[in-house]
Structures are given as C-alpha cells and as structure tokens.
Amino acid sequence: MGVLGNLFERKNCDICGKQTNIFGGTKLENGRLCKDCANKLSPYLSGVKHLTVDDIRDHLAYREENAEKVKAFDVSYAIGGKNAKLYIDMEKQQLIVSSSGNWRNTNPDILNFDQIVNCDLDIKENRTEIKKKDEEGKEVSYDPKRYEYSYNFYVYITVNASFFNSLSMKINSSSVDGYDNDEYEECYLVSQEICEILDLIRNKETDLIDEAVEYYTNRLNAPKRAYNKNTYYSDTRKYSRTYDYYLERDPRKNHYKF
Ligand SMILES: [Zn+2]
Numbered sequence: 001m002g003v004l005g006n007l008f009e010r011k012n013c014d015i016c017g018k019q020t021n022i023f024g025g026t027k028l029e030n031g032r033l034c035k036d037c038a039n040k041l042s043p044y045l046s047g048v049k050h051l052t053v054d055d056i057r058d059h060l061a062y063r064e065e066n067a068e069k070v071k072a073f074d075v076s077y078a079i080g081g082k083n084a085k086l087y088i089d090m091e092k093q094q095l096i097v098s099s100s101g102n103w104r105n106t107n108p109d110i111l112n113f114d115q116i117v118n119c120d121l122d123i124k125e126n127r128t129e130i131k132k133k134d135e136e137g138k139e140v141s142y143d144p145k146r147y148e149y150s151y152n153f154y155v156y157i158t159v160n161a162s163f164f165n166s167l168s169m170k171i172n173s174s175s176v177d178g179y180d181n182d183e184y185e186e187c188y189l190v191s192q193e194i195c196e197i198l199d200l201i202r203n204k205e206t207d208l209i210d211e212a213v214e215y216y217t218n219r220l221n222a223p224k225r226a227y228n229k230n231t232y233y234s235d236t237r238k239y240s241r242t243y244d245y246y247l248e249r250d251p252r253k254n255h256y257k258f
Helices: 003-007 035-039 053-072 182-202 206-221 229-236 243-249
Strands: 026-028 031-033 077-080 085-089 094-098 116-133 139-159 166-170
Touching: 026 053, 031 035, 077 182, 077 206, 085 182, 116 182, 116 243, 139 182, 182 206, 229 243
Parallel strands: none
Antiparallel strands: 026 031, 077 085, 085 094, 116 139, 139 166
16 A cells, blocks of 8 residues: 555544544544544534543533433523524523524533523624715715614623533624614614523522513514613613613614714
8 A cells, every 4th residue: 555545544433433534534632533423522612633532432421411401401481583592491490502493403502500600792893884986987985984884693601511611692693784773673682681581590580580581572572662872771671781781782872872
C-alpha cells in the first residue's frame, strides 16, 4: 500500500466499533467517532476534539438518560414565537428549549428548574441606508440620511449544567422589518414573557407561572398598544424586571420623540 492507501485506510469508531468515513470521522483527544455516534452528542457539547473516549462514553450515557426523560416529558406550557419555544413540564419541574417542530425526535437537553441561573433579552437592530438617484442617475444619500431597519429578537439563558453554561433562543424566524408594526410588538412581548417566566422559575415563584401565561396571552391577543415610552414599560412589566431594564433593551426608544 502506498501513501494514498494509508491515507484513506478506514478507521474504526472507538465507541461502537463501526468504520468511520474515509476522513476518519470526528477526532477525539485519544480516538475517533463515527457519524452515527457524533449525531448522538448534544449540540451544546463543545471542544469535542479535546475530549477523551471516556468523556464521550459518559456524555452518551447522559444522552440516553436524557432521551428517556424526553419521552416522559409532559408539556404544560409551550411559550415562544415562530422560531424557538420554551416547553415547560410543571409536574417534573423541567424545561426544554427547541426550535424544532419535531423536538421529541431531536433529544433536546432537558434542564431542571434549579439549573436556570439567569436570562437576558437582546434585540439586534440592523439598518440599511435608503438612497435616491441624482440627476445623473447616481445613487446618493438623502440629507439627512434615511434608513430601513430590521430586527432579530434573542433571549440568552445562563444555565448550570455539566457541559454547557448558556443557550440562546431566537424568537423570530425571518427578521422583522420596521418597529411600528404588529410583528415587532408580538416578538417583543413573547421575548419579555420568556424572560419573566424564567425569572419566576429561578426565583422559585412557579405558582405564578399560570397567571403570567394568561397575562401574556391576553396581551398578545389584545389590540396593539400605542408605543409611548412613558406608559408602555410600566404597563407591560408585570413580574420581575424593572421599567429601565426593558426600556434599555428596546431599540424603539431611539426612534420615537416624546
Ligand atoms: Zn460509532
């Protein structure tokens, strides 16, 4: 066998023994993984190439236990937007975050209520300049410059878990154009609902979750409110966080004059 023969010699997975692909599968600190075994890892597990075969064995045992918990998971509440949702099992005091409509088949990592450390709302604003054509047909700026805005809504969750410490939820699917519309308001309220409910969970005020879900369901079904900085945040904020917290994180505050 020449050099090429050695290069493409198939190696075996150190977990299940099956042959890896021609590139040798996923490398570990002291071995390798086939594709099937790699697919069983949690998406939150990072730095796989620095883990040992024993680390991966432990992790896969955890993943098998997790799959059993997923089967037993009962959804008391599903909260979220068009993309990621927070699923809560009140009886077992567990939660799942998933963007998959088919989440039961993806073995999402289950978190116990007491693993939730914190959460934070982040609304990312993107702006694109709108230009006009001058007499020569050349694109030029307006004076003052004009922009189009679009938004993405995220909730970042800090957790106390054995192999990851944070996860993020993207609330909207495609980005939201503009801030003065129902879609923005809906994404904003859903993001806020998730933060408030996660706060109830980490503050061990879970008896208020039912009321909070009802409150936000009504809010989301009510006609859109006029955005007025002076009343909007005190009106919306119901449970844990301050007026200033939500005002600070809402890009709308920069676009309206009061
Ligand atoms: Zn394998």
